[in-house]
């Protein structure tokens with residue numbers, strides 16, 4: 001597995017990271033999640049060369065962090081542990097964001113909630129330091145903590161050795177600039193995939209310019225770009241993937257277009273002796289400005305498969321042909 005630095009932090013992390021959102025379970029991921037299977041999945045990812053694991057307190061209200069903590073016990077030194085702060089559910093501090101499983105979540109980057117969140121994460125993860133501590137979503141009104149105040153708090157935690165590097169997630173370009181002006185930012189996490197390419201316009205170039213690691217998320221479009229979400233697969237009503245307004249590519253007429261598009265890569269999956277998911281991961285990692293990509297996995301086989309995507313180097317002409325196919329696919333029918 002190739003590794004790359006997380007910005008200027010000096011931390012090397014595998015180019016494919018294991019995304020642990022699905023391991024938190026809950027209605028948003030549809031199926032019942034089995035913690036023993038989740039632990040086996042994380043161990044398989046590590047065995048396959050993945051060192052970067054991305055989780056968050058909000059993933060299953062602490063459950064994802066707890067299973068990650070159990071899975072890495074005895075192997076902490078092998079792991080670049082990335083978690084987050086900023087989605088808060090203990091009380092009314094912060095500003096209302098959304099509901100997960102019927103429980104309201106607040107967006108809060110207040111120093112007083114961050115210090116509590118960090119202690120909770122350390123306990124659940126069974127560690128005394130976090131390698132990459134990311135603000136999950138920027139603060140918003142009415143309880144909008146100034147970015148400089150949040151960053152001052154994170155810098156203090158870094159000085160104390162509780163976190164090794166700081167990252168941001170889901171920020172706009174101005175918010176990214178303000179974060180960079182206020183402290184040491186090593187990474188930026190945002191949605192990017194063959195079907196969601198807006199970051200190519202400004203975010204990826206800005207990250208390159210500022211030597212930030214980029215942790216792309218949903219680069220497999222929650223399974224759609226593996227080619228394994230067929231026309232007959234249905235999702236329960238709480239599952240994100242049933243929300244066609246949120247992700248129109250899951251609409252049945254778009255799904256067929258995606259399946260046809262992926263079928264066009266058959267000569268390439270044969271040439272590189274890989275699966276569609278692996279080719280998509282390799283394409284993502286080859287895009288200018290992308291340093292790392294997060295791939296969620298629910299099962300051991302998925303984790304192993306996705307890890308291998310980090311080893312594939314696609315030749316330039318093949319990359320160009322893939323980019324052309326992505327252009328031709330265009331926009332989803334809404």
Ligand SMILES: NC(=O)c1ccc[n+]([C@@H]2O[C@H](COP(=O)([O-])OP(=O)(O)OC[C@H]3O[C@@H](n4cnc5c(N)ncnc54)[C@H](OP(=O)(O)O)[C@@H]3O)[C@@H](O)[C@H]2O)c1
Nearest residue numbers: 019020021022054217218219220221222223294295296298
């Ligand atoms: N910062 C943020 O706001 C934010 C937002 C979203 C995600 N993230 C991070 O990014 C990570 C990745 O995003 P994601 O998990 O939402 O989406 P993803 O990586 O695009 O998709 C993960 C899902 O796709 C399916 N899958 C994965 N590999 C597969 C394979 N090889 N074959 C078949 N199916 C496969 C699995 O779902 P099934 O088993 O159900 O099919 C899996 O749970 C998250 O886990 C999280 O760490 C961060």
